Amino acid sequence: MKWLVLPAFWLVYWGVCFLCTGTDEKNLAGLRSYPDEVQAVVCERLGKDAPGAKSIPSILLGNLLLFTVLFSALGLAVKNAFPFGSYLEAFWYFLLLGEGLGLFDLIVIDLLWWRSTSRIRFSYLPDAAPYQDPTKHIGSFVRGIPLFVVIAALSAAVVTLL
Secondary structure (H helix, E strand, C coil), rough: CCHHHHHHHHHHHHHHHHCCCCCCCHHHHHHHHCCCCHHHHHHHHHHHHHHCCCHHHHHHHHHHHHHHHHHHHHHHHHHHCCCCCCCHHEEEHHHHHHHHEEEEEEEHHHHHHCHHHHCEEEECCCCCCCCCCCHHHHHHHHHHHHHHHHHHHHHHHHHHHH
């Protein structure tokens, strides 16, 4: 039963992505995940009002903290109803949760939905062509693979120790 939480979590994640798009203001929050061509147009248009770039280490650290807390809280909630038998069982659960989320994000959200929906397009750049380059999405997925291994290890430790 605790395995049914995984696809539900992924769908909730997609819902958050959906709700965080749809207007120029909302789309600006994720500007750095857009192809370079789109970023250049937006930054040229907004000038110094464009969101600044964040370093990859700061993004990774932020995601490490966010997902470790989120997975640990989810694990503690699931653990009450369906206990984990061991640290390894918890680790594999969180690893599947994280890597599954990364793969779901890449394939379903980024490659299928994001590139084809008009919700993510800026009003002053409505043509779909500049949004099609998947390089940023693939790079995020690849960086997420080892990140979710660490998150799984930390979350499993939290859940088995508490």
